[in-house]
Each structure stands twice: as C-alpha cells, then as structure tokens.
Amino acid sequence: MHASTLTPHAPLTTPGPQLPRLYTFRRCPYAMRARMALLQAGRAFEAVEVSLRDKPASLLALSPKATVPVLQLPDGSVIEESWDIMRWALAAPDAQGWWARAQSPANLDLVQRNDGDFKHHLDRWKYSQRYASETLTPDAHRDRALDVLLRPLEARLQSAPCLGGATPCATDLAVLPFVRQFASVEPGWFATLNLPSVCSWLNGWLVSPLFVACMYKLPAEGAIRFPSL
Numbered sequence: 001m002h003a004s005t006l007t008p009h010a011p012l013t014t015p016g017p018q019l020p021r022l023y024t025f026r027r028c029p030y031a032m033r034a035r036m037a038l039l040q041a042g043r044a045f046e047a048v049e050v051s052l053r054d055k056p057a058s059l060l061a062l063s064p065k066a067t068v069p070v071l072q073l074p075d076g077s078v079i080e081e082s083w084d085i086m087r088w089a090l091a092a093p094d095a096q097g098w099w100a101r102a103q104s105p106a107n108l109d110l111v112q113r114n115d116g117d118f119k120h121h122l123d124r125w126k127y128s129q130r131y132a133s134e135t136l137t138p139d140a141h142r143d144r145a146l147d148v149l150l151r152p153l154e155a156r157l158q159s160a161p162c163l164g165g166a167t168p169c170a171t172d173l174a175v176l177p178f179v180r181q182f183a184s185v186e187p188g189w190f191a192t193l194n195l196p197s198v199c200s201w202l203n204g205w206l207v208s209p210l211f212v213a214c215m216y217k218l219p220a221e222g223a224i225r226f227p228s229l
Contacts, residue, residue, distance in 0.1 A: 020073050021223065023048050023050050023062075024049060024218075025050050026049060026217065026218065028069070032177035033176070034069040034085040035047070036211065037086040040173065041089040047226060051220070083115075102163075111175065121148065126181070145182060154197050154198045
C-alpha cells in the first residue's frame with residue numbers, strides 16, 4: 001500500500017457520482033476511526049470538514065445531535081455513530097477479516113473499555129479545566145486510564161503485534177486514535193512508561209499510509225472525494 005494511492009482528489013467543483021458523505025473533524029478520535037475504516041475498506045466517499053463552532057445546516061438537518069462523525073448514504077439513510085460507520089464500511093464484504101477479527105470477546109471488551117471508562121478518565125485528565133467539580137485529581141484520572149486500557153493493551157500486544165493477532169482488525173483502528181490522544185497529552189511522561197509494545201504498535205500506525213491518509217487536511221469549505229484503495 002503506497003501513500004500516493006490514498007491521496008484524495010481535488011475539491012469537488014461539479015456534481016459527480018453520488019457517494020457516501022462523511023461529516024468529520026480532523027482531530028476527533030471518533031472521526032479518525034471512521035475515516036480509517038472507510039479508507040481501509042476501499043469505500044469511495046466524500047469528506048466534509050466540520051467547524052465545531054459553526055456546524056453546517058446540512059449536518060444539523062441530518063443529525064440534530066450534530067456530533068461527528070456522521071455518514072450520509074446515497075439512499076438518504078444516516079449513520080451517526082463511529083462504530084456503526086466502521087461496521088458499514090468493513091463488515092460486508094469482509095474478505096480480509098477486518099471486522100470478523102474484531103468480534104472476539106476480548107476485542108469487544110477492549111472497545112467497550114476504550115469508549116467507556118478510558119475515555120471518561122482521559123477527558124478528565126486532558127481537559128481538567130472543564131471538570132472542576134471532580135473529586136479525583138487529574139493525575140488520578142490519568143492513572144486510572146492507564147489501568148483501564150493501556151496496561152491490558154500492553155499485555156495483549158506482547159503476545160501478538162496487532163489486536164487481530166498477526167494482522168490488524170477493526171479494533172486496532174477503533175482504539176488507536178484514543179491511545180494517540182492519551183500519549184500526546186504529556187509525551188515526555190508517556191515515553192517513560194513501561195509500555196514498549198504499546199509504543200511500538202502506536203508508532204507503527206502513526207507512520208502508516210492509512211493513518212497519513214486519514215489525517216489529510218481538508219479544506220474549510222466544500223467536500224473532498226476520497227478514492228478507494
């Protein structure tokens with residue numbers, strides 16, 4: 001897989017074939033995993049970067065909750081949750097097993113931990129000013145996040161390079177953006193942790209063509225068409 005094959009076309013200036021349209025925000029971890037799943041599955045789609053301070057009327061009309069990602073399908077149906085977007089992208093057909101390998105009890109538990117307690121504690125560490133009434137200190141939330149996800153993740157990755165075993169699966173894509181976010185809060189401190197397998201896994205993904213394509217900087221207005229792989 002070459003990075004050049006993942007580069008989107010120029011901004012759309014004339015109507016083209018109707019494609020799924022993804023409302024996204026570049027730094028949102030939920031949107032990141034949706035973009036990666038669509039790219040990995042070879043699903044051509046249009047991506048619209050959303051300003052969180054000025055959400056487009058088209059997004060509000062599709063999804064009153066107006067949180068990214070939101071995927072509008074050509075038949076008019078709407079998928080509003082990132083995990084459901086990943087399922088739509090990867091599950092049918094699933095010739096390479098990206099979705100099937102994510103359905104093991106261990107992987108489903110990991111995603112539940114990630115989206116539940118880990119995200120809860122990560123937010124209260126990273127954005128501690130928003131949670132002034134919390135009884136736990138920010139560092140206590142940081143340490144609980146470590147215990148909830150990163151230490152179990154380290155144990156998993158010591159026995160296999162990916163969460164799908166020898167090869168990646170949807171769980172890798174689902175968890176990666178949140179681990180990246182955690183590591184970026186205090187990079188120097190994170191580097192001192194005894195998590196060699198997590199660090200190797202994370203660093204490998206961050207330089208992968210798939211992640212590089214996922215983080216392509218979209219224009220402030222208009223849609224970009226992403227080709228299939």
